Amino acid sequence: MGAIPAKTQMPSSKFVFPPNGGTVAANTLFTIKLAIKNLETGNFANTDKNYFSAPQQLNGQGIIRGHSHVVIEKLDSLAQTTPSDPTVFAFFKGLNGVAQDGILFADVASGLPAGFYKLSSSATATNHQPVLVPIAQRGSVDDVVYVGSIFYFANHRF
Numbered sequence: 735m736g737a738i739p740a741k742t743q744m745p746s747s748k749f750v751f752p753p754n755g756g757t758v759a760a761n762t763l764f765t766i767k768l769a770i771k772n773l774e775t776g777n778f779a780n781t782d783k784n785y786f787s788a789p790q791q792l793n794g795q796g797i798i799r800g801h802s803h804v805v806i807e808k809l810d811s812l813a814q815t816t817p818s819d820p821t822v823f824a825f826f827k828g829l830n831g832v833a834q835d836g837i838l839f840a841d842v843a844s845g846l847p848a849g850f851y852k853l854s855s856s857a858t859a860t861n862h863q864p865v866l867v868p869i870a871q872r873g874s875v876d877d878v879v880y881v882g883s884i885f886y887f888a889n890h891r892f
Contacts, residue, residue, distance in 0.1 A: 735789055735790065735866055736788075736789025736790030736791060736859065736866065737789070737790055737791055737792040738790070738866055738867065738868050739772070739792055739796050739797065739798055739867065739868065740796055740868065741867075741868050741869055741872075743772050743792075743795075743796045743797055743798075744772060744867045744868070744869075744872060744875065745770065745771065745772040745773040745797075745798055745857050745865055745867075745875050746770070746771055746772060746873065746874075746875060747768055747769060747770045747771075747773075747802065747855045747857060747875065747876055747877050748768070748769045748877050749766070749767070749768055749769075749853060749855070749877050749879045750767035750768065750769050750837065751764075751765065751766065751767040752764065752766070752853065752879065752881045753879065753881075754879040754880060754881075755879075755880065755881070756879070756881050756882075757881060757882045757883065757884050758842075758845065758846065758881060758882075758883050758884075759845065759883070759884065760845060760846065760847060760848040760883045760884055761844065761845045761846070761847060761848075761883075762845040763841060763842065763843055763844070763845055764841075764842050764845060765839055765840065765841050765842070766804050766827075766839065766840040766841075766842060766853065767837050767838075767839055768802060768804060768829065768837065768838045768839075768840075768855055768877070769836055769837055770802060770833055770836060770837075770838055770857070771836060772797055772798070773797065773798055773800055773801075773802065773833075773857055773865070774793045774797045774798065774799045774800070775800070775801055775802065775829070775831070775832050775833045775838060776801065776830065776831055776832035776833075777799040777800050777801055777860040778800070778801045778828065778830045778860055778862070779860050779861045779862065781862060784861055785861065785862055786861055786862060786863055787861055788860065788861045789859075789861075790859040790860075790861075790863065790865065790866050791859070791860060798857075798859060798865050799859065799860050800857065800858050800859040800860050800865060801828060801829055801830050801857075801858060801860070802828075802829045802838055802855055802856060802857045802858065803826065803827065803828050803829060803855065803856040803858065804825075804826070804827050804829065804840050804853065804854070804855055804856075805823050805825065805826045805827075805853075805854050805856065806823060806824045806825040806826075806842070806846065806851050806852070806853050806854075807822070807823050807824060807851065807852045807854070808822075808823075808824050808846075808849055808850070808851055809849070809850040809851060809852055809880075810850070811850055812850050812880055812882070814850075818852070824846055824851065825842055825846070827840040845883065846883040847883060848883050848884055849882070849883055850880070850881075850882050850883075851880070851881050851882070851883060852878060852879075852880055853878065853879050853880075853881060854876065854877070854878045855876045855877045855878075856876055857875050857876055
């Protein structure tokens with residue numbers, strides 16, 4: 735499993751943009767912004783050669799070395815209660831860079847078709863395994879927001 739951080743060093747993330755309940759213009763570039771703490775970002779292994787092949791590591795300050803991912807899944811509606819199919823998604827991106835002032839970025843170059851979406855983060859150790867933390871009773875390491883992608887036409891939303 736690897737090295738486990740102290741309770742005070744567990745990672746946490748929160749979407750800055752888009753906000754929960756927010757909207758983005760349909761089929762238009764937007765940039766996901768994910769605030770992250772207690773994860774030494776910019777550390778990732780080649781998935782073709784080293785996927786799950788090494789244990790979790792900590793840096794000299796006891797922080798997990800790794801990276802995060804974002805995934806966007808299309809929903810039937812914001813009221814959807816059926817589980818989604820994890821093999822089907824509208825967008826996926828590994829956030830392999832080093833966070834800038836605690837923020838990771840991902841451009842959704844083509845935007846999203848009009849509809850409703852779930853945007854999730856996934857913090858991982860260097861070799862892509864979910865981060866391992868020392869306690870079960872805790873807040874979530876990752877974040878989820880629900881957003882809409884809408885058409886704008888002459889200041890009207892569709």
